[in-house]
Amino acid sequence: MSSEDLFAAPDAPASATGDGKDPEALRTIGEVSQALGIRQHVLRYWEEQFPMLRPLKRSGGRRYYRPADMALVETIDRLVHREGYTLKGARKALQGGAAKVLADAPKVASVAANPAPSSAPANAFAHLIAIRNTLVNALHDA
Incomplete structure (x- = not known):
């Protein structure tokens, strides 16, 4: 058991960043950088x-912070590095409201997973056969 464990409050909430700080604590840029990998x-x-x-x-x-x-910062990182937004696109999305950005992310995935049936491929295939x-x-004949 370390000395930090001896002086820690028994009911202190665990930090989401894993740095041992209270989740509501302010963090320096170095701590944010290390916690989020940015x-x-x-x-x-x-x-x-x-x-x-x-x-x-x-x-x-x-x-x-x-x-x-x-x-x-986590939302910006997700938009830019995982969802492929440009910085300008991410800025516009966030200016439209962070709740909108978070709400739209699952909707985009569900639309991509269940595309609407279309007759265009069948028509194109029939045209290619002809x-x-x-x-x-x-x-x-030649």
């Missing part, structure tokens, strides 16, 4: 590109 310079750049991402800044310009800021038959007849 480099610090990327986080600083995202602050410039996404006006809604504004961590607290204390004396000397040190950044402190609130839980809402961390959730926003072209093939015309070519076969032309070769036999």
Whole structure:
């Protein structure tokens, strides 16, 4: 048992980031970078590109990320790195409302999983068969 375990509150909530801090605690840019696997310079750049991402800044310009800021960083990371949005597209999606972005993600997946039946492929296939038959007849006649 480490000395940290001895002084930890028995009913302290576990941190979502695994750093031992209270989930509501402020985190430095280094802690956010390590917890989410996003480099610090990327986080600083995202602050410039996404006006809604504004961590607290204390004396000397040190950044402190609130839980809402961390959730926003996770959403930006998901949109840009997993769902293929450009930074501009992610910014527009987030300006439309974070709830809308989160609500649209499953809907897009369900639409892709269950596409509406279409007669276009059957029509195209029938057209290709007709072209093939015309070519076969032309070769036999030649």
